Amino acid sequence: MIEAGRDHPGTRALRSEVCVIGSGAGGAVAAAVLAEGGRDVVLLEQGGHYTAADFNQREDSMIPLLFEDAGMRATEDGSIVILQGRGIGGSTTHNLCYCFRTPEPILRRWEQEHGVRDLASFEESFERVEAGLHVQQIQEEELNALNVAIRRGAEHLGYHGLVARHNRVGCVRSGFCLLGCAYDVKKSMRVTYIPRANNAGARILADCRVDRIEVHPGGHRLVHATVLDRAGRPHGELTVEAAVVVCSAGAIMSPLLLAASGLGGASGQLGRNLHLHPSIIAPAVFQEPLHAYYGIPQAYYIDEFIDLERDPRSGIILMPISGPPFLTATNLPGFGRKHFEHLRHLSHMGGLLALLHDQSSGEVEAGRGGRPRIRYRLEPDDRRRLIEGLKHCVEVLWAAGAERVLVPYHDEPLVLRPQDGVSEIDRVEARGGELTLNSTHPQSTCRMGEDRSRSVVNSYGELHDTPAVFVADMSVFPTSLGAPPQITTASLGDRTARHVLDRWPELRG
Ligand SMILES: Cc1cc2nc3c(=O)[nH]c(=O)nc-3n(C[C@H](O)[C@H](O)[C@H](O)COP(=O)(O)OP(=O)(O)OC[C@H]3O[C@@H](n4cnc5c(N)ncnc54)[C@H](O)[C@@H]3O)c2cc1C
Known part of the structure; x- marks a missing residue:
């Protein structure tokens, strides 16, 4: 059973062998593997527990319910919107199911530049996690009209692309993936590893926001949480006494939680090295109706512009993008009537996004009221690469049959038709045009490595400065990943949990 913390006001104290914080890709896998390995586990998740019956496919209710800060989390300067999930399953509840293993050249870079050990165990974790999430090849008949058009455009231009592997089985192609799957065919953590953890005896508590981890020298760790009511207000207090803590609160909250606990700060790297995989969305209007909001x-995806063997530091992936009306509207340029004029063509719309394997980095720290203050500056080289990616998007969209592309400069919206060419983008760039960027992959704020002066956790996710406190989420990536991250994150959860099981007699103290 998953307990709704909101049903238990007042003060409570629990004991377990391991306390896992966060129930997304890292935390859910860690909790399941540890519980199946015989450990007594308590998992605390700040968000609610929602089921398929709650996913009503309405943006006005689902976005505030399932996303951090109601989908409004952004960098301090407002230039990059960062989407992250909250609730049982974390960001896997509303992610889009691309399944990529950690690219080989990135693993080698982690080993060579950061001293990460035991690469062979990553392979074993990939195998287990892909089986656990039912990862399979998307079939030809499952491609919707937008994905078919984008592939046509890429092939016309001679660009390399592939049909992806996903963790969805028997998809009904409603197209509401971003709002939670009402049919339970998306094999998110909510319907895979969380039930496994539960069946193995883990106690899973929703609505419990962890505020602090207290480390008692030579003894137990005490996890302090605030129980939240339906509106997110404090409703009670909970402590969990455990021998081992696994922090999987995601790359924005894990470093804040550790900093609030006075842990992980010895190297001065905690909260730093933030990479975002920033992306630009190019929406387009096609001659024929695509109804791109239906289907997968x-x-x-197009991988023509990323070659990690040649350059493991940068590259661009192009991905089709479509969504329900509100989310589409937020990515269209212009205001008022002009904006409405674009949105009127919703049934003919589909987009392509350019996602950057970024070298730029930023940092996260606690701001007012403990809320995250996220700073990130796109370096000129990365900006140039993103703009190149944007131009490729525009060309692919035209080759796919788009009549016009709505380049989302918010100060000077640009509508480009095939006869215009992409050089107009250079003109707007030269004038300092402002684009809103998006990120769904914040990472690397508690980076992994064997050099204690350059990293926060060791090769298995244990804090260099605090034994028996582990981190297992996207924050431990030593570098930007250059691929969709859920399989890497889940594999880190698997790998860290198995390491804890192997070392259990020593860790339990
Ligand atoms: C819209 C979207 C689409 C995406 N699409 C893809 C895709 O197609 N393929 C892919 O590979 N990846 C995709 N991703 C990314 C993928 O979902 C993430 O890589 C993965 O979920 C990250 O796992 P995590 O454990 O680091 O964090 P999360 O999954 O975000 O989980 C962190 C959890 O910790 C909880 N938490 C935070 N602070 C606290 C606290 N103080 N106390 C208790 N709990 C706390 C949060 O509520 C959350 O549930 C997408 C992400 C988004 C947002």
């Missing part, structure tokens, strides 16, 4: 939003 991202089933195909």
Whole structure:
């Protein structure tokens, strides 16, 4: 059973062998593997527990319910919107199911530049996690009209692309993936590893926001949480006494939680090295209706502009993008009537996004009221690469049959038709045009490595400065990943949990 913390006001104290914080890709896998390995586990998740019956496919109610800060989390300067999930399953509840293993050249870079050990165990974790999430190849008949058009455009231009592997089985192609799957065919953590953890005896508590981890020298760890009511207000207090803590609160909250606990700060790297995989969305209007909001939003991708063997530091992936009306509207340029004029063509719309394997980095720290203050500056080289990616998007969209592309400069919206060419983008760039960027992959704020002066956790996720406190989420990536991250994150959860099981007699103290 998953307990709704909101049903238990007042003060409570629990004991377990391991306390896992956060129930997304890292935390859910860690909790399941530890519980199946015989450990007594308590998992605390700040968000609610929602089921398929709650996913009503309405943006006005689902976005505030399932996303951090009601989908409004952003960098301090407002230039990059960062989407992250909250609730049982974390960001896997509303992600888009691309399944990529950690690219080989990135693993080698982690080993060579950061001293990460035991690469062979990553392979074993990939195998287990892909089986656990039912990862399979998307079939030809599952491609929607937008993905087919984008592939046509890429092939016309001679660009390399592939139909992806996903963790969805028997998809009904409603297209509401971003709002939670009402049919339970998306094999998110909520319907895979969380039930496994539960069946193995883990106690899973929703609505419990962890505020602090207290480390008692030579003894137990005490996890302090605030129980939240339906509106997110404090409703009670909970402590969990455990021998081992696994922090999987995601790359924005894990470093804040550790900093609030006075842990992980010895190297001065905690909260730093933030990479975002920033992306630009190019929406387009096609001659024929695509109804791109139906079907699997991202089933195909173009990898022509990323070659990690040649350059493991940078590259661009192009991915089709479509969504329900509100989310589409937020990515269209212009205001008022002009904006409405674009949105009127919703049934003919589909987009392509350019996602950057970024070298730029930023940092996260606690701001007012403990809320995250996220700073990130796109370096000129990365900006140039993103703009190149944007131009490729525009060309692919035209080759796919788009009549016009709505380049989302918010100060000077640009509508480009095939006869215009992409050089107009250079003109707006030269004038300092402002684009809103998006991120769904914040990472690397508690980076992994064997050099204690350059990293926060060791090769298995244990804090260099605090034994028996582990981190297992996207924050431990030593570098930007250059691929969709859920399989890497889940594999880190698997790998860290198995390491804890192997070392259990020593860790339990
Ligand atoms: C819209 C969207 C689409 C995406 N699409 C893809 C895709 O197609 N393929 C892919 O590979 N990846 C995709 N991703 C990314 C993928 O979902 C993430 O890589 C993965 O979920 C990250 O796992 P995590 O454990 O680091 O964090 P999360 O899954 O975000 O989980 C962190 C959890 O910790 C909880 N938490 C935070 N602070 C606290 C606290 N103080 N106390 C208790 N709990 C706390 C949060 O509520 C959350 O549930 C997408 C992400 C988004 C947002």
